Amino acid sequence: MGILRLSHVEVRVPDLELATAYYTEVVGLYETAREQDRVFLKCWDEQQHHSVILTSEPTYGLNHMGWKVRYREDLDYYTDRLAKAGVDVIRYAAGEIGPGHGEAIRFTLPSGHVMELVYGMQIVGNLLPLVNPPPKPINMVGFAPPRLDHIFITCEDVAGNTVFLQEVLDFHLTEQVVGDDGFQVATWLERSHHSHDIALVTGKDRGLHHFAFWVDDWTAIRDTADVLAYHGVPIETNPTRHGATRGHCIYFFDPAGNRNEAFTGGYQVDPEEPPITWTEAEMGRAIFYYDGVVDQHFLTVHS
Amino acid sequence: MAASDIRNAQADGAEPVGDEAATTDARPRLPHLNRTDPPAYLQNYLNREAQGGKRHELDGGTAPDSGRTDDTPLYLRRFRDRKSGAHPLESPLPEWEGQDLGVTLARAQITKTKEIVPEDAQQAGAKVLTQVHIIRHGETQGYSTESGLTPLGSWQVHRRGFDISKSLRDGERVHIVSADTNRARQTSEGIRKGLLDGLTMWGREAEVSEVHPMEEFRNFQVWTPEGLRDVTGAFRLYKKEMEKYERVAMGNRPSWLVEIDRFWQTQAGGGDPITLWTQIPMLNFEPPSATVRRFWAGIERIRTEYPGDRIIVGTHSGPIRVFAISAFGYDPGEPYNTEEVIVRLLEEKSALIAYRNRVQEVQVPQLDLLPDWWERLEGAALPSAPRQEARA
DSSP states (O other): OOEEEEEEEEEEESOHHHHHHIIIIISOOEEEEEOSSEEEEEOTTOOBSOSEEEEEOSSOEEEEEEEEESSHHHHHHHHHHHHHTTOOOEEEOTTTSSTTOOEEEEEEOTTSOEEEEEEOOOBOOOSSOSSSOOSSOSSOOSSOOSEEEEEEEEESOHHHHHHHHHHTTOOEEEEEEEOTTSOEEEEEEESSSBSOSEEEEESOTTEEEEEEEEOSSHHHHHHHHHHHHHTTOOEEEEEEEOSGGGEEEEEEEOTTSOEEEEEEEOOBOOTTSOOEEEEGGGHHHHHOTTTOSOOHHHHHOOO | OOHHHHHHHHHTOOOOSSOTTTTOSSSOOOSOOOOSSOOHHHHHHHHHHHTTSOOSGGGTSOOTTOOTTOOSOHHHHHHHHHHHSOOGGGSOOOEETTEEOOOOTGGGOOSOSSSOOOOOTTTTTOOEEEEEEEEEOOOBSOSSSOOOBOHHHHHHHHHHHHHHHTTOOTTOEEEEEEOSSHHHHHHHHHHHHHHHHHHHHHTOOOEEEEEEEOGGGSOOEEEETTEEEETTTTHHHHHHHHHHHHHHTOSOOOHHHHHHHHHHHHHHTTSOHHHHHHHSOOTTBOOHHHHHHHHHHHHHHHHHHSTTOEEEEEEOHHHHHHHHHHHHSSOOOOOOTTOEEEEEEESTTEEEEEETTEEEEEEOOOGGGSOOTTTTOOGGGSOHHHHHHHHO
16 A cells, blocks of 8 residues: 555656667666657566656756555545645546556645656566566666666755655655754655665755666676776766665766666665664765765765 | 757757768657767667667567577577677777786876867858867876886877767878877877777778878977977986086086076976966077967968868977967966867868867968067077078
């Protein structure tokens, strides 16, 4: 019941061809559909039709993020909840938003981000048979992440948005950075019983800090770095570890300037567990545990 | 860039990057921008698109390992696929004295890819007659001996050549010249190798000349008792003479020694001796304006001798810098290793000069009409050559 996980992101790119080349050749996603101005992509292990949508626009950044719900009734349920909270909801029929897309509702968070809940996206299967499959396809290019993992957005009022996600959409707060003045600087929330599915950090409303692809282990982070360096992709942060979420990570930019991450690790969590708190003094460690200092580039550059 | 510009760029279907034959397939190209520096993965993608863009059953294609009607083993088909295309890994790696270079790509990264490129002059209605790349040499062992490039320097210049190859069109002629020092010559040679490797990789044909020295593009000169030298060439004599004066601790040093000492002391102190040369009048150094004049003379000669060719000049930072200063009217700074100033000669005796994100249109100086500073001067006010003429 309820929201299962992050389903997809739609990002703007000024050069659709170059971005498609990057996401297919360097990241190693699979194209499942294409329109005049949009390209639909999925990671190899995902069953559903798409998890990344590239939209040709003269700028960069996030258009919307989609979250998968378990049942069609969840859409009605959250429509009611959102209406009670005074949020306008638009409903879309299956396929109305794009090829392969399911039934969906869209609304705007207090931070201005467009959020979508989607049910019943077309299932195209991963690249493996259902009977006696090999562990992974062999002919992949790029670093070929198996799935999309989480999204990190920027907003002016982290605390307000965190409360909204908790109270209206039933997200569970796992970690937070609390400033010396008592305000939340950043928060991490989950629906999938992992360390986080979405995180918020203080910044511009409607901003995208990054979205992350899951890779299977620490070694895969290294392999990702190999692929990125080979293709001349700007790596922002070399392979390292987060304090918050305990994840392993590497950060880099797509050709439009949207930040990507390859992420692994983290931990399992149950919904009743209390959040972990990082103090402002240890914020550097919360972000990059080994460096232990706040990286201004990392905190200020967003799309 | 405004949204409308982007749309226009998409609408006129603009020239494809890299391999122009890449999009013969029915699938229309996605909206895209024109790039002077397309990454290799874009080319991989376009190649794949040219073969139908199919990578797997998922997008309606056939995976290499699912052709089950064929008994040929997968690895053999994979091997044939690979052999059928020019794979980047098959192009030779740059070498230094026959050895592989154990340096990282990042440090050899070309220094100028993301800068403003002047608008294609043909679009603007002007015709580019000749394009000249004036390029600083790669990293050297040092400036006290004529020891040429380091392995990293060789890698840098190879990268620069490779980068330039992306902008060459089929059938273009490239003429490569250099200043007469080892580091400049090795730079031009390395650029030539990088160019040829790039042309192979992009599958393009261009005519690339051997490297020729050109006097006009030599480094700025300093007078020594052994004749005119560039500062590196004069270093040994300078050191020897200085030691002599230090040992005997007496006598006045001749002015050439004083000046070249100032130059090298600035370098030794961590300062920038080229700034010293551009700012301090030195009687035994070639005046910067003479260097600029000499460069324009070289460019004029190129325009006459190789009309329409792409010219690559491997030379030194000092002359490049004063050439840019003279065009821009301010000091844009010392060029890094393999950084370039681009001169596009247009019709009507004008030229576009691009360096460090600035493009300046200048009139090509008419050298015959430049002032003669010694007109009506006599005797000691004249420089030595005209003085000797007068005596004769």
